[in-house]
Amino acid sequence: MASLRDRAYEELRRRILATELAPGARLVERDLAAELELSRIPLREALRLLEADGLVLLVPHKGALVAPFTPADVRDLFDVRESLEALAARLTAQRRDTAGLARLKDRLAAARAATAAGDSDGVAAANAGFHADLVDLSDNPLLSAMMRPLAARTHWLFRLTAQRDPDQQCAEHEELYAAIEAGAAEKAAELARDHVASGRETSIAQASRWSVPDVDPEAVAARRRRRVTK
Incomplete structure (x- = not known):
């Protein structure tokens, strides 16, 4: 049986790939946890897996959003x-x-x-x-x-x-x-x-049309490059 983390990961991944959640869309933990009927702990674990896939961006002080894909x-x-x-x-x-x-x-x-x-x-x-x-x-x-x-x-x-x-x-x-x-x-x-x-x-x-107004796309790209080269 799939874990709660895996279930959340697969569902959010499906929505992102289908563009039901568009690039730049905010991922509000409280709302998603209620919708998926799970606690925030497995949801946060799923979001970290999606960040590793390059599909989610975890921005300090801003929370999670679907990656802008700059x-x-x-x-x-x-x-x-x-x-x-x-x-x-x-x-x-x-x-x-x-x-x-x-x-x-x-x-x-x-x-x-x-x-x-x-x-x-x-x-x-x-x-x-x-x-x-x-x-x-x-x-x-x-x-x-x-x-x-x-x-x-x-x-x-x-x-x-x-x-x-x-x-x-x-x-x-x-x-x-x-x-x-x-x-x-x-x-x-x-x-x-x-x-x-x-x-x-x-x-x-x-x-260039998938920009997010309050996220600097070049900073996002630079951050990803730093993560890869560590």
């Missing part, structure tokens, strides 16, 4: 993804695991179905799942460990930039899948890098 955060995320997802695509193409290819193909089908239905949540989930599977199928534990902390933010990014052409994203994923299926490792790496990079400028521009 333009600097988006640039950092793309810098890492362009390099590491290209590596994941290369390794996955070299392995050409039959069961893994089936998983990727299922993600493509789910993305196409969600696109046809106009289901933006489904599109985001399928596309984020495709990228997560790509890393998992590389069969490189170190790479997976490096990418795991970015999984929630990558899913969030797909949801927050839902206005990007879903048909184009599907087409790029399908071209990448074809290269992996053919075992064309270098082409797969190039396509993966180009695919991630294609969303960079649009996403950075969108992030």
Whole structure:
């Protein structure tokens, strides 16, 4: 049975990724504890886990809020993804695991179905799942460990930039899948890098609209960098 902390974590994570709780939204402990029918102790533990995911910001003297996800955060995320997802695509193409290819193909089908239905949540989930599977199928534990902390933010990014052409994203994923299926490792790496990079400028521009008036976004980004380098 899931603990109260885990239940709170999963529910708040779901709401944030679905943008039911928007970037910058205040997370009032008293209200959330009452709504989720738990005490503040497991709620605070859940908020700390969400902070580790990069989804919540705990601001001294201000409390908790959904992380603003600043333009600097988006640039950092793309810098890492362009390099590491290209590596994941290369390794996955070299392995050409039959069961893994089936998983990727299922993600493509789910993305196409969600696109046809106009289901933006489904599109985001399928596309984020495709990228997560790509890393998992590389069969490189170190790479997976490096990418795991970015999984929630990558899913969030797909949801927050839902206005990007879903048909184009599907087409790029399908071209990448074809290269992996053919075992064309270098082409797969190039396509993966180009695919991630294609969303960079649009996403950075969108992030500038997720500002929070009383939180300095550059200070937020600097604080995150300090935490990572400690």
